[in-house]
Amino acid sequence: xxxxxxxFVISGPSGAGKGTLTAELLxxxxxxxxxxxxxxxxxxxxxxxxxxxFFMSEAEFGKHIxxxxxxxWAVVHGNRYGTLKSTIKKELSExxxxxxxxxxxGATSVKxxxxxxxxxxxEPPSVEELAKRLKLRDTETEAELARRLxxxxxxxxxxxTYDYVVINDDINRAASELVEVVQAERSKN
Ligand code: 5GP
Numbered sequence: 001x002x003x004x005x006x007x008f009v010i011s012g013p014s015g016a017g018k019g020t021l022t023a024e025l026l027x028x029x030x031x032x033x034x035x036x037x038x039x040x041x042x043x044x045x046x047x048x049x050x051x052x053x054f055f056m057s058e059a060e061f062g063k064h065i066x067x068x069x070x071x072x073w074a075v076v077h078g079n080r081y082g083t084l085k086s087t088i089k090k091e092l093s094e095x096x097x098x099x100x101x102x103x104x105x106g107a108t109s110v111k112x113x114x115x116x117x118x119x120x121x122x123e124p125p126s127v128e129e130l131a132k133r134l135k136l137r138d139t140e141t142e143a144e145l146a147r148r149l150x151x152x153x154x155x156x157x158x159x160x161t162y163d164y165v166v167i168n169d170d171i172n173r174a175a176s177e178l179v180e181v182v183q184a185e186r187s188k189n
Pocket of ligand 1: 012013014018037038041072073074076077081082083101102103104105106107
């Protein structure tokens with residue numbers, strides 16, 4: 001029996017461990033693929049264009065908005081990020097389940113346009129733990145860190161609007177829970 005490929009949306013505050021958890025999920029469920037987003041943020045050391053993001057100028061990103069190329073886009077921590085329709089279409093048409101790792105605004109837009117998408121919220125064990133992780137990551141300036149923490153508190157209020165909430169208290173345990181969610185959803189149709 002052929003099953004329709006599924007869209008999974010993973011959201012949560014910056015520093016909750018979405019990236020690490022998603023990487024672990026993809027390792028454990030190799031048939032999943034991660035959607036590569038477009039952004040106007042400058043690449044961090046080691047990030048590769050087309051793999052981590054499609055890095056774009058403001059002008060280029062604006063052109064895509066004008067052309068209605070985005071499934072969703074949002075301003076996150078002062079930069080623009082978006083999911084290109086073409087990226088999702090390509091994966092789905094090739095029969096692959098696709099994972100979007102996007103912010104809460106983007107997740108809301110996807111819910112409106114694709115109500116069948118499964119939305120998963122990754123929550124840090126506490127705001128204190130989140131602050132600690134963000135500091136350890138050491139990729140942001142002090143001001144940027146403060147901004148991300150302030151956003152995190154607002155984002156956490158939205159957890160209850162998601163289909164699933166996974167608390168990232170331990171990467172291994174949380175990854176197993178995430179795998180279970182994906183498998184359960186896959187076996188639904
Ligand atoms: P970072 O700058 O740390 O890579 O990502 C910052 C935030 O942007 C994260 O919360 C991430 O989930 C979000 N983000 C990444 N790609 C997209 C996207 O395509 N759309 C939206 N709405 N948010 C995104």
